[in-house]
Amino acid sequence: MIHLAIIIALAIAVIVLVRRELIQIDLSFPWLAALVILGLLSTQPVFVEWLAAQLGILYAPIAVVFVTIFILFGLLTVLLIGYTRLRMRQIRLVRQIAAMELDRQEQALRESSGT
Amino acid sequence: MSTVIRPADNRILVFIPSFGDGRSASLVADEVRQALPEAVVLIIDDGSPEGDIAEEGHGAHLLLRLVDNFGLGVCTHVAIDHMLRHGYDILVRIDADGQHPGEEIASLCRPIVEGRADVVVGSRLNHDEEGSLLRTLVKRYYNLVASAATGGRAPKDVNSGFFALNREAGRKINGRLLERFPEPQMFILACRLGLRMAEVGISQRERESGRSTLNLLHAARMFYRFNMFVLNELMRGAGR
Numbered sequence: 001m002i003h004l005a006i007i008i009a010l011a012i013a014v015i016v017l018v019r020r021e022l023i024q025i026d027l028s029f030p031w032l033a034a035l036v037i038l039g040l041l042s043t044q045p046v047f048v049e050w051l052a053a054q055l056g057i058l059y060a061p062i063a064v065v066f067v068t069i070f071i072l073f074g075l076l077t078v079l080l081i082g083y084t085r086l087r088m089r090q091i092r093l094v095r096q097i098a099a100m101e102l103d104r105q106e107q108a109l110r111e112s113s114g115t
Numbered sequence: 116m117s118t119v120i121r122p123a124d125n126r127i128l129v130f131i132p133s134f135g136d137g138r139s140a141s142l143v144a145d146e147v148r149q150a151l152p153e154a155v156v157l158i159i160d161d162g163s164p165e166g167d168i169a170e171e172g173h174g175a176h177l178l179l180r181l182v183d184n185f186g187l188g189v190c191t192h193v194a195i196d197h198m199l200r201h202g203y204d205i206l207v208r209i210d211a212d213g214q215h216p217g218e219e220i221a222s223l224c225r226p227i228v229e230g231r232a233d234v235v236v237g238s239r240l241n242h243d244e245e246g247s248l249l250r251t252l253v254k255r256y257y258n259l260v261a262s263a264a265t266g267g268r269a270p271k272d273v274n275s276g277f278f279a280l281n282r283e284a285g286r287k288i289n290g291r292l293l294e295r296f297p298e299p300q301m302f303i304l305a306c307r308l309g310l311r312m313a314e315v316g317i318s319q320r321e322r323e324s325g326r327s328t329l330n331l332l333h334a335a336r337m338f339y340r341f342n343m344f345v346l347n348e349l350m351r352g353a354g355r
Contacts, residue, residue, distance in 0.1 A: 088292070091185070091189055091192070091292070094181065094185055094189055094193075095189070095192055095193055095196055098159075098179055098181070098193040098196070098197075099193075099196055099197070099200065101179055102157070102177060102179055102193070102197045103200070103201075105176075105177045105178070105179075106177065106197070106201050109155070109176050109177065
């Protein structure tokens with residue numbers, strides 16, 4: 001029952017974060033949802049045995065660990081791509097604002113020097 | 116032999132990146148204006164504390180303050196953007212700490228003015244005389260790797276912050292995203308993009324004020340990023 005309570009608590013935490021717009025639903029939510037679902041299903045021995053059989057893993061609980069790592073890797077990749085895009089946008093924005101300010105100063109410079 | 120840079124033929128933009136070097140940046144700007152009166156001097160304040168560079172009397176023609184510290188790579192992009200948008204023929208970068216002599220700018224620009232080069236690096240002749248053994252070893256590593264990645268075409272001093280480039284070089288280099296400490300990356304890129312390189316030997320002076328922003332953490336990050344950049348370039352193949 002404790003493990004179920006932990007999984008439900010995590011699920012509630014994710015929902016609260018999404019509702020408060022602290023995490024974006026398009027980026028990380030599918031992966032977090034997958035973790036929660038995996039967590040719930042992994043309490044069922046039948047599912048764990050089936051998963052291990054599908055993956056060809058002899059020791060069944062390792063199958064859950066394997067899938068968890070895969071999901072975390074997917075989540076990390078999505079976040080890294082998001083971070084990179086954000087950084088690129090930030091740099092483009094800085095360059096655009098800098099260009100506007102320098103254009104203004106260059107114009108004033110040319111006017112003052114009569115060119 | 117003196118070089119006459121004819122302002123009518125070659126519009127020069129000198130950019131001085133500054134972070135906490137407000138006073139010495141102004142002194143460098145004054146020195147550049149004396150050495151090359153027709154050049155336009157741009158100071159880019161990369162997120163220094165407020166009041167580091169005075170609004171009036173800073174010595175430059177143009178002053179840009181960034182709201183945060185974005186790194187030399189972004190500052191270089193901004194300077195190249197301005198160069199390309201406003202028809203400058205040559206962009207010169209000179210550091211704000213006063214280590215690069217302003218009177219050497221004419222020598223630096225000469226190969227470009229004479230049509231012999233697209234990028235000219237001011238290689239520091241006396242740089243090995245200072246710094247710790249570790250610093251010297253790291254510097255030699257950079258030069259070795261840069262030389263290997265460019266078939267020997269890289270300048271001897273790939274970390275020099277004193278360089279000049281023409282519009283063609285600006286266009287090509289601006290097409291790639293520059294790192295926080297972009298010097299080795301820029302020179303390696305320039306070689307691999309087929310740009311003509313030249314070097315001019317200069318004597319570095321003592322730092323007038325401020326201190327190096329290169330602490331151990333930055334140096335480690337820079338070292339890591341340099342190696343990742345070279346690896347990435349080698350995997351990409353020859354530059355396009």
